Amino acid sequence: xxxxxxxxGLIILFAACRNSEQATLPIYGNRDTKTVTKDGKEVVDTxxxxxxxxxxxxxxxxxITQKSLNGDIYVADFFFTTCPSICPIxxxxxxxxxxxxxxxxxxxxxxxxxxxxxxxxxxxxxxxxGLGISGNSWWLLQGKKDDIYNLSAxxxxxxxxxxxxxxxxxxxxxxxIDKQKRIRGSYDGTDEKEVARLIADIKTLRAETNxxxxx
Amino acid sequence: xxxxxxxxxxxxxxxxxxxxxxxDAELEFKRYYLAGERLYKSHCxxxxxxxxxxxxxxxxxxxxxxxxxKNKHRLACIVNLGLTDELLRVSGKTxxxxxxxxxxxxxxxxxxxxxxxxxxxNKTGVVTSDDVAKDLEDCK
Numbered sequence: 001x002x003x004x005x006x007x008x009g010l011i012i013l014f015a016a017c018r019n020s021e022q023a024t025l026p027i028y029g030n031r032d033t034k035t036v037t038k039d040g041k042e043v044v045d046t047x048x049x050x051x052x053x054x055x056x057x058x059x060x061x062x063x064i065t066q067k068s069l070n071g072d073i074y075v076a077d078f079f080f081t082t083c084p085s086i087c088p089i090x091x092x093x094x095x096x097x098x099x100x101x102x103x104x105x106x107x108x109x110x111x112x113x114x115x116x117x118x119x120x121x122x123x124x125x126x127x128x129x130g131l132g133i134s135g136n137s138w139w140l141l142q143g144k145k146d147d148i149y150n151l152s153a154x155x156x157x158x159x160x161x162x163x164x165x166x167x168x169x170x171x172x173x174x175x176x177i178d179k180q181k182r183i184r185g186s187y188d189g190t191d192e193k194e195v196a197r198l199i200a201d202i203k204t205l206r207a208e209t210n211x212x213x214x215x
Numbered sequence: 216x217x218x219x220x221x222x223x224x225x226x227x228x229x230x231x232x233x234x235x236x237x238x239d240a241e242l243e244f245k246r247y248y249l250a251g252e253r254l255y256k257s258h259c260x261x262x263x264x265x266x267x268x269x270x271x272x273x274x275x276x277x278x279x280x281x282x283x284x285k286n287k288h289r290l291a292c293i294v295n296l297g298l299t300d301e302l303l304r305v306s307g308k309t310x311x312x313x314x315x316x317x318x319x320x321x322x323x324x325x326x327x328x329x330x331x332x333x334x335x336x337n338k339t340g341v342v343t344s345d346d347v348a349k350d351l352e353d354c355k
Contacts, residue, residue, distance in 0.1 A: 088262045089261055130270075130273035132271040
């Protein structure tokens, strides 16, 4: 009996260790330091890479800026509606994320079109209807091409390129952003296992209460 | 004892003959099906999905047996030439299809059609290279 209790204790301890290990997601991107004065003392603060402000339009024609996402955890990706290659796989997988979290508050998905010339608000709305998404938990964004392409660097994804066949080359990453606009995860949107990991990580991130994580 | 051994041998020989008789058709089916599986992955799966499930009302599923049967002789043309803005009624939903052309040889189209027609709950047997070549002559 004593042996059994010890064993149970060890298992609980082990489980606890694993839990605390998984409780926080890493923070990606460049970081800088800043010296600030706190309570009369000089301390060094870490400045993390964050997503800069932007101004786009969603599938309803509403203007969307960084402020529209204040207080939200969100997942971002880059796509175009006529993409014949990886986009259907990405959005088949993104639908899983959408269906899991569409009804929770403070969660959003934003998909940036990298073909704003073709993907007008009307085209994006039609695409959204085709995917079967509604409401405001998944926005499809259109903006100035340069703005979108420049912003992709902030998400640490490959800058989209136009190829000879008038298609666009881009990677299929899903990027997880926290409430402080920091990058907390990067997932291959064409891989079901990676998307399952994203769904789990969103749960972890939503449970995160400590806004200042020492790393 | 000798008799039963002889009987067993006879049964075995008969089985062998029957197996070799069916194996020609079976082999042909397998050849098309396996090639088709590989081609489906590289040409069709991105949009139509690993289970032929489609995507919302953007991409129709390949699980509508009635649609496949009705358009049996048109399928080769659809795979070859794609579709532009045609209204399709599949599994009770309307799709405005924009499907890219594939420009494949008849033997590859036959493989894809054999795979699709015998996967995702469909089971209508082999589509041969000759069937495809004949259907392609009537493409609109």
